[in-house]
Amino acid sequence: MLEGVYRVLSDAIYFNLIREDRYMLFVNGLKVSIQLTVFAAIIGVIIGLLMAIAKLTNNKILNRIATAYTDVIRGTPSVVQLIVIYYAILGSSQLPKLLVASLAFGINSGAYVTELIRAGIQAVDKGQMEAARSLGLSYSQAMRYVIVPQAIKNILPALVSEFIVLLKETAVAGYIALDDLTRAGTIVRGRTFDPYTPFILVALIYLYITSMLTAFMGRLERRLRQSD
């Protein structure tokens, strides 16, 4: 029995990792997943910030645009968004695929970040804006120097959590032929014909990274709570 288990395991490792240096597929896939997540997160935060401000100003047109954006994005699956953005909207843009995918996921994430930031900004005491305006700062200056820095602090942990969500979302990047970590599982499966092992490996890698990020988020939350 034990010998059988050992055989199965060592075979699984040999065929899915060692042979033909297949572990490199996972390593490269992970690299792509992380790059994609980081780029998308940056784009998402920028979009989220702009859209949150658009939602909070009194400009009706900006309000409408921002609301339409968040409604559409939060109302449709990210896979569908990815396909539409990749094949339809940015179809013939000639941009590198990683960039297009980052844009697609960034646009997706941005809608959720918008709500985060909006809530974070609204959580900043109203008196802060009044004090800033009474000193002669313009609305945008008050936002930039007074409100947003405080809001950021409020929402940092939630942003890390959104980052984790984003990392998981990018697992469908294979839909546009980007060789991310999940795709690496598919490729290895196509080579080894082993239905379980590649994806269990993939799952473990994701799990490891998200655990790290979760632990980091916890520490961040505590740190920020202390500094109040």
Added chain:
Amino acid sequence: MLEGVYRVLSDAIYFNLIREDRYMLFVNGLKVSIQLTVFAAIIGVIIGLLMAIAKLTNNKILNRIATAYTDVIRGTPSVVQLIVIYYAILGSSQLPKLLVASLAFGINSGAYVTELIRAGIQAVDKGQMEAARSLGLSYSQAMRYVIVPQAIKNILPALVSEFIVLLKETAVAGYIALDDLTRAGTIVRGRTFDPYTPFILVALIYLYITSMLTAFMGRLERRLRQSD
């Protein structure tokens, strides 16, 4: 100009919806997506309820199991879970695909529902449990008749929101060859070679349904707040 727009539009509609009754693909896909979401939601709520209770009891083993479950599920992408559950865990089960997929998404959703319910239960005043126990009800009776009904009311809106998330998650069901709404887009695209229209249609259908659900959630929230 106008004539050109009309031509393009009517062509798009003809090829993507009318010809060969392709609209039926979307209709059937939507049916599958909704069935999948409903079944998965039911499974998710059942699992979530059990796991939430497992997390809240003093039994260390149950605690550990529930924590491991939520950690693993919330730490890995749902696509990967879907593939692992479909091809690996339920390997040769020969269960209908829809059922296996419902199980997979239900197991996924269950982890998030666990946290919802746990928070909902913890939000019920501690005095309720004490009053129930002091009347001679056992822990499980107190849970069943006193705590859970109140918790459910607290978390109903959040559950609807989780249902929306679930509907969007199921868009990757194509990975296990289930012809859901998103897959319908892929199939039609494969026939029409029209990169835009099928997925924009798919997106619109999702958007319509999620908007309905969001509106429903809003009304539910207001109703529940009134009844307090």
Added chain:
Amino acid sequence: MIKVVDLHKSFGDLEVLKGINTEIRKGEVVCVIGASGSGKSTFLRCLNLLEEPTKGEIYIDGISLMEHKKDINKLRQKVGMVFQQFNLFPHMTVLENIMLAPVKVKKMPEEEARRKAIELLRKVGLSDKDNVYPSQLSGGQKQRVAIARALAMDPEVMLFDEPTSALDPEMVGEVLAVMKQLAMEGMTMVVVTHEMGFAREVGDRILFMDEGVILEEGTPEELFGNPKKERTRAFLSKVL
């Protein structure tokens, strides 16, 4: 009826009960008084095992609570409890609140439980409120429902933890009246209270708790009229 021997209770490092010894006889009304934080609530909750004692023994009808933790639900049926915050179940009507335990715990038929509940509601003067939800009741009405709910299990002893302190002053009377009637009917009662008038009039015995022990006890005349300890006197001078 109830015997408490060397009862200790700690929360982490904080020792709240430091050896309580007392006996409560059948039909007796015992009032517990003392400063805030002296451990009165904790003592009461131990009698019900809502808090688990760290050390010591509690006997109810000669049966050790500590040795029969498994049968705790059985033993609890003998002990009714009324809380400061009422703790009615907000998702159930008044009638359902009262019927829940008899039906689910004693497996009493619904009809019988309903008849009993209606009778108890009459007893606490709320016959017309049977189909109303707790949120529609005043504080005093809530507390009277809570008493009826506890009585529905036919307890041998009733524990009251400051049953009137969450009430507006004009509602205190109606709750105390119900409790007085209960006492007259011979119910064994342990009442933590700040209502010295009630304690003096209804109590057979007063326990004065201070820093986790029963510092002094006696009849209302003894304790209120002629307290022996300095601490007791200081406390009484503030509250009387």
Added chain:
Amino acid sequence: MIKVVDLHKSFGDLEVLKGINTEIRKGEVVCVIGASGSGKSTFLRCLNLLEEPTKGEIYIDGISLMEHKKDINKLRQKVGMVFQQFNLFPHMTVLENIMLAPVKVKKMPEEEARRKAIELLRKVGLSDKDNVYPSQLSGGQKQRVAIARALAMDPEVMLFDEPTSALDPEMVGEVLAVMKQLAMEGMTMVVVTHEMGFAREVGDRILFMDEGVILEEGTPEELFGNPKKERTRAFLSKVL
């Protein structure tokens, strides 16, 4: 300096200001008193366009605020404001709080702004607190920093909205002292306050507001010594 003509302000259906007319001269210290909800804060906030008037005109140095909403940031620089809740920026040090507006709005060089901020801190008696965060200050210290922050823009008039009501009693004095000094240096000030002693001693003129209008005004002697209206008398009898 400031002229207010028939100022109205409504929040939805609620008319809070019902026609305010007054003039504030250069160097004058005007204290606004009145019951809670009478519209004092709203009046003050209108002077700064923190609330937009529904009707009426406000002139500062002869310039209509209502006609120059575009230049509001310019006009606001002439008007410093101090809030009941201090509203310091918690993520900046005391020095950064004071320097922010001069540097960002007036484009003053950092060094000059810093020198000025240090001087202002000395003036409010907090020279040693320059690199400290607001959370480390007491309420009185916070309010003095808030005053310094407003002064950093060299305003022509200072508005104070109950600057001492959020303070523990022992800190009221230090803030009032700073304000008194400001008044002596000739600053134009409008002060909403419940500190009648301060109003009497420092105020050149007292406005008594009631239900959205200025019911009575006069020198402290007139208003406190010999109020004409029944309402004024009733109010003063309660607060004095």
Added chain:
Amino acid sequence: EKEIGGDVIMKRVLIYILALVVVLSFMGCSTKIDTMKRIKETKKIIWGTNAAFPPFEMRQGDEVIGIDAEIAKRIADKLGVELVVEDMEFDALLPALVSGKIDFIAAGYTVDPDRAEQVLFTDTYFTAVQVIIVMKDNQEIKGPEDLKGKKIGVQNATTGDLVASKIEGAEVKRYNNGMEAVMDLKNGNIDAVIIDDLPARMLAEKNPEVKILEEKPSEEEEYALAVRKGDTELQKVINEVLAEMKKNGEIEELVKKYSLGEQ
């Protein structure tokens, strides 16, 4: 919440790994499937395919049609049972067969020694060859040698994938089906697509902007059906069906019918 440090996380992850190892080994020793018995009991045979490979299999409305579809239908008829189609990603076909999700593969499936280690191939029924698709105006790529260092689109886990993966310096983009690859070719995101000749012809027909190169990147190959190892009985039935269809020229007819007549 109590403090969760990195080491605790590591410990947790290790526990998960151990748990998974147990599950894995359990599955490694999983039971054999008696295919024929099951087919007879359930009155169903499950055909696994990837219905985005015209003319062998493609979607028409809700149905899967094509050359393989007709063959599969014949097999079911011969066994007197109902045919159930499982339309899945191409790369998942073999694992699905091995794990028992499907009973046989008919998917323009090339006989290949690696695959033969895992499954049992039937007789072959079609000779195919990989071809290169490029844009019509592409003057640079004239044959396989010009693909070095280029971006090549393929369908994941197909023969084309294997061929492209061997080209020096080539960046292989793996799509779920050939159509997506051609769409991305038209969008200018890749330089060429390597795919089987018949699907290539149909793709070129539908997309006049592309052309098929004369020069082939690899040798000819043979399509066959595949069953689980040990399912010799089912293999025999399928071989009989294939032999019959080959003999009376049906396969050729089907090729003609689906390559031209359709659409």
